[in-house]
Amino acid sequence: MAVRVGVVRGGRGRAGLATGLVLGAMLGGATAGAAQPAPELARQAEVRRTAYGVPHIRAENLRAAGYALGYVQMEDYGVIVARNLLRNRGELARHYGRDSLESDFRHRPNWLQAAARYPELERDTRDVYEGFAEGVNRYVQLHPAEFPATLVADFSGVDALATDMELPDARRLRRLLQRLGAPPQLPAGVPGTEGERPTDEGSNAWALAPGRTRSGHAILMRNPHLGWDAGYYEAHVVVPGVLDFYGDYRVGGPFQTIGGFNRQLGWSTTNNDVDGDEVYALDADPERPDHYLFDGTSLPLQRQQTTLAYRNGGALATETREHWTTPLGPVLHRANGKVYVWKVAGAGEFRLGQQWLRMMRAQSLTEWKQAMRTLGKPSSNFTYADAAGNIFYVWYGRVPRLPHASGGDTAAVPARSSADVFTHLLPFDSLPQLLNPKGGYLHQENDPFHYTNLHAVLDSARFPPNLPRPRLGLRSQHALELIHDRRRLSLDEVVRLKHSYRMLLADRVKPDLLAAVRAAGPAPEIAQAAELLARWDNTVAPESRGGVLFESWWTHYMRALTAGATPGAEVALLRERWTPARPLQTPRGLANAQAAAAAFTRAVEETKKRFGAWDVAWGEVHRVRHGTVDVPVGGCTGALGCFRVLWFDDAPDGKRSVAGGDGWVLAVEFGRQPRAYSVLGYGQSAKPASPHHADQAAMFARGELKPVALSEAAIAAQTVRRYHPGLEPGEAAVGALR
DSSP states (O other): OEEEEEEEEESSSSHHHHHHHHHHHHHHTTTTTTOOOEEEEEHHHEEEEEEEEEEEEEEESHHHHHHHHHHHHHHHHHHHHHHHHHHHHTTTTHHHHHGGHHHHHHHHHHHHHHHHHHSSSSSHHHHHHHHHHHHHHHHHOGGGGGGGGGSOOOOHHHHHTTTTTTOOOOOOHHHHHHHHHHSSSOOTTOOOOGGGGOOEEEEEEEOOOGGSSSSSSSSEEEEEEETTTOOOEEEEETTTTEEEEEEEEOOOOHHHHHEEOSEEEEEEOOOOOOEEEEEEEEEEOOTTHHHHHHETEEEEEEEEEEEEEEEEEEEEEEEEEEEEEEEEEEEEETTTTEEEEEEEETTTTHHHHHHHHHHHHHHHHHHHHHHHOOSSSSSEEEEEETTTOEEEEEEEEOOBOOSSSSOTTTTOEEEEGGSSSSSOBBBGGGEEEEOOOOTTEEESSSOOGGSTTTHHHHHGGGGGTSOOOOOHHHHHHHHHHHTTTTOOOOOHHHHHHTOBBHHHHHHHHHHHHHHHHHHTTOOOHHHHHHHHHHOOBBOOOOOOTHHHHHHHHHHHHHHHTTTOOOOOOOHHHHOOOTTTTTTTTOSSHHHHHHHHHHHHHHHHHHHHHHHHHHBBBHHEEEEEEEEEEEEEEOOOGGGOOSSSEEEEEOTTTTTTEEEEEOOOEEEESSSSSSSEEETTTOOOOOTTTSSSSSTTHHHTTTTEEOOOOOOOOHHHHHEEEEEOOTOOOOOOOOTOOO
16 A cells, blocks of 8 residues: 655645535535524524533424534534544544544545435435534534634535445454455455454343333333443423434434434334445456456456645644455455455445334325335444334344355455355345243343244244354343333333342352352451352342452353464353343353362462452442542443443452443333433533533432423423524524424
8 A cells, every 4th residue: 555745834734625616526416405594504403401400402494403503513512523524424534633544535435425315315315414414513613612723614405414324343353454464454445443342332122012101101211332432412302293202322323323213113222233235356367467256257446535634833743545346346455366355235225314214204104114225334233112012023233145154254255256246235124033922021232033922933944144154242141131021011110120139150050169169168358258258149239249259250260261263263261152942041160160169269369459348248349430429339241131221441449430321311102192202421521521421320320310301381491591593692592492
């Protein structure tokens, strides 16, 4: 990959000019005449901030709604929103220096795709994108001190669209490239390390049919697990007669909706594992440099150059990188007579925001499914419920119809002709799905689709082999124990069950652990600690004693058995592995009693040294620390079998502070009018000075949710601030929405 460096003096320089020229050329007259002055849009939208800072936006049209959403996100997140737009534009380095160039080179091709395809979007979708950008620009203009002096308030609808041009998860790709010996600097447009996810990142979701609820109305529970810097943003957007949607709008764009509801239906998402790409090994042409052999002919590789600017002191420098591509996808590596190219299912798909808007406006399952057929999102599970009493699940994503076995992360697939590569996607109606299954429930905790309902187990033989094989982790088993074939549940009981503090791993291995420790002839203190564990209730409730010691033991036990193992090799920790024959009873027991007893001794010593006692309460160690809040909390990782998932960072004082897991939680019941509860643990605003930065943290730690204001009466009763976003004192709200 060739690299050239240059320098541009002053201002936005040639790169800024190039951006304008590209936009003008690609958009043509698509948006001509659509723009309105920001004060006029502000007059067409009103924001009512209710308790805990939730914005309820009421707008005359979708453009004004997008404007208001952009403005309120800036009020609460400011520079974080701007950075997100700059990242997706590929211009972070212009403001933050050369360290951001790698991100810019990855994202710039996506932005160019967004610019090229933007005119093809429906007018309603463009209205929202353009309004959002104008709301961001207006805030920057009114609050310049919050932003880098180099930032110009010139964000566009294309920049907002680029936030929805999702880069695929490239974990498999990077593992394969390591095997191929590819250089660490990947071509433009290929995701880098920021695509990696914590192993426990994911979500929980439940849907209960009317026959399983006390009210006779369907219930949806949404419980995502992401880092506490993920930027969930709770908001309610109403355009009378057009849109009425309450949900989690992710910070940085208007359509990064992950879940929510209108008055007729709602949905939740959980991460799934779609094999949506392949690396193909093409034959290099030995007679012609920079050519490859395909479909019986020699074809040229396409050489592309990307020039981006970065801030270098008071000047702008530029760097040019050269990379190669083919109609199949970008060239990743060339070696041993092969050209390795990356083909992504649905590459360049730009209609995710359009799909979200249709889903948000849908009034029935039929309309919602029709929106889903866009296949705008590369991967996710969707769990759905509605006022008509339907519950529905689909394992969703852009899945290639492969004419060959998947290469996965172990092999590049040889390709000599078009017949050797995939060209079509599996249609929506062929994806694994369940509608109103027996038992009246659906659950999803990031495991494959097979056991979403135990009465309707989905057989892998019905689906292509590049879909995942059956698996049912401890968190999923915990969920099934909570809701499978139980009594009818109320909305409040669903909230209580969602906060289960049980650690399922302890149920499965504690008897073997205690037997191993007792058989080892322990010292008196170790024996006393074992008796504490015997009395422990196997929960991580804040007041529970035993969980801290058990978690430390499990860590030492895993380290002892995996030390020296080949990276990636499977090591048997448990006596019985999970098996489809006993999906709710396995895994269980310990594979190595001697190692377990030795690890327990080390855990007692470490826990006492680190926390002052081996019988310390879970909440004494595990805390929610956010703003001025410092309170005990219960929860643990899904790997330990917790359903209330939390993970923690070590604090300087030896405590552990929540860093991710549960964050935004929603439970909604679809009666004649929806009734809902929610909580956003890290608050509505990332700005420490905001009154809504940490005002939900203690509530979250207690496992409580706040009532959601939906009706005009409830919103009015809770309103603490009412305003037109971005109107300055001298700009009257004449003609404002009433």
